[in-house]
Amino acid sequence: HPRVWMGLLLWSVLSQAQAAWTVNMTPGATEVSRTVFDLHMTIFWICVVIGVIVFGAMFWSMIIHRRSTGQQPAHFHESTTVEILWTVVPFVILVLMAIPATKTLIDIYDTSESGLDVQITGYQWKWHYKYLGQDVEFFSNLATPSEQIHNKAPKDEHYLLEVDQPLVVPVGTKVRFLITAADVIHSWWVPALAVKKDAIPGFVNESWTRIEKPGLYRGQCTELCGKDHGFMPIVVEAKSQEDFAKWLAARKEETAKLKELTDKEWTLDELVARGDKVYHTSCAACHQPEGQGMPPMFPALKGSKIATGPKADHLNIVFHGKPGTSMAAFGKQLSEVDIAAVITYERNAWGNNTGDMVTPKE
Template sequence: MSLAGRHAVAASLVFASPAVLAQSRYNLQSPVTGVAAQIYDMHTLMLLICLVIFIAVFGVMFWAVFKHRKSQGAVAANFHENTSVEIAWTVIPVFILLGMAWPATKTVLEMKDTRDPDITIKATGYQWKWGYDYLQGEGQGIRLVSNLSTPRTQMDGQAAKGEHYLIEVDKPVVVPVGKKIRVLTTASDVIHSWWVPAFGVKQDAIPGFIRDAWFRADKEGIYRGNCAELCGRDHGYMPIEVHVVSPQAYSQWVAEQQAAMAAAAGDSTREWALAELVERGEKVFAANCVACHQADGKGLPPAFPPLDGAAIVRGDPKAQIDVVLKGRPGTPMAAFGALLSDADIAAVITYTRNTWSNKTGEAIQPSQIAAAKGN
């Protein structure tokens, strides 16, 4: 069934206008992968089967009530164990279930066929962001952390909400059109779920386990999803954004990312001035820490302690470095050692030690972070 045909069937089911359906407000998102198209068709088929059953059952019931009402002198029949009826209402549902199970089984088997990918990406769920590692194929070695990019002013109601409110990120996943992408999912803290409806992909990310899914996008564009597993306080603030681009554009993006990684490696070996670290640290803090510790450093006690005036921030830097690198088990404090570069960690620690009422005057260098990691 064509995409236009699917929309026409859906429109007849929900009595919605084509314009509304185009916005996917009352239906599934328009599929851009073969698996998503199968899911769409199967969803439509199941709704049609349910509609036919509904009409048949309630049609017979209302006809029986109307035709055999007491005012017409109807007398209730007295019978027991009609073998033909019992066979019919057993056999017919079996055939209905088989008719529904056949396309569902075919789709599930294809969803699980992750063999021979062109590119493999590991998606790691964190509270509350996604980390991506390109493990195989063009772009191997690229790593990025994808944070919600909706401004805090919009979230706090201080500014008008943008078009992509709460479903936009600072660093999207980029993949080439027409290539098979295998996605390995895992998590560092609690269960998350990587869900992009237009791809027909929804795979749980479980700490200590590797699950996998795949997609092959047939159309260039920007596709959005969310974490679909309740994962804590900011569950609604970890969207997924995938850019499907041409092979040429993808190769250019890969080159840009590799150049940026090389520059970041250089950042981690040079000596930084205090002002440079504070300026960079402010941006890192805004992207990774502000949701819990707040822009004023006061936090949200007791779950999220303040950094302004905190002993660990004003004391020995080794203790703060250790917490940032390893996190705090049993608390929402994530381990940022694998999430941020040495330069970013040094910058954000320097920022917190020289902002608000904290005025240590210390510049934490990337070399100190590398030494704490044992590099």
């Protein structure tokens, strides 16, 4: 029958379109995400069946039955049987759908017995991850992605979804997330994990996941949070338990070293001496050993506005680079101690000996 064939054709086109565009939810990478996906599909098909029965009966009565018999619709005012039926049947269907949904919700809210606790804080426009009780914390992005846009070639679009440092978690471990925000409301969403929680200042939302396979899982901020809301990517990297332990140990060591340097009471001379080394390793190639530069390509730093003007401008250029020039952002390449050191060095070597010091904590 042609109508059957048309239906089948439409069905095949639609199902292929949905596969190509991934219009549907993802089954995800965890037990919870698969349960959520199955629930979604079950409820979807229940709705399809109800829709087919209700609209089918309606159109059949209105068109086919009426045309073939010529009968007028029956006129009656009330019917206890019909009223009981249309109350009880939907009630039973709703209860049947609510039972597995409630079970899943209870599961999602049960954050007890976690193997790792991570505090996630939303900032305009990056994420901060803190491994509770582990003394490890970092930002997902050093410069916000919109700041990076100005420092990168416009053709390279994938960096918009990249982070400097993903959230690293072990597989096969229940990881509890404590989600909050420092400025406005954000939302932490990773579809493959079926985790989506608002990050609200002054309030902690909880969630959890247990990832089965190592890999990268991507997400985005999903609460309109200001001009760069669209550039607040999330990357979760799941590592095997051994690899995670190694990563955590390395990260702890790095944090401890950095903390020691940051907490140190630097004297001006010490910081200038360190900055001297950093300058000659990272800056001298373009700006020359004595800060004389190679104008017009590489400006001289000696006696320049940069070395004598506000410290904040100077810091900003070293941190974020300079748009439209080959001055790279050193915010990722140098530690904050080294940035403080090199700026202190430049200001004191070529800023008319200002005795000006940038502390690592600035």
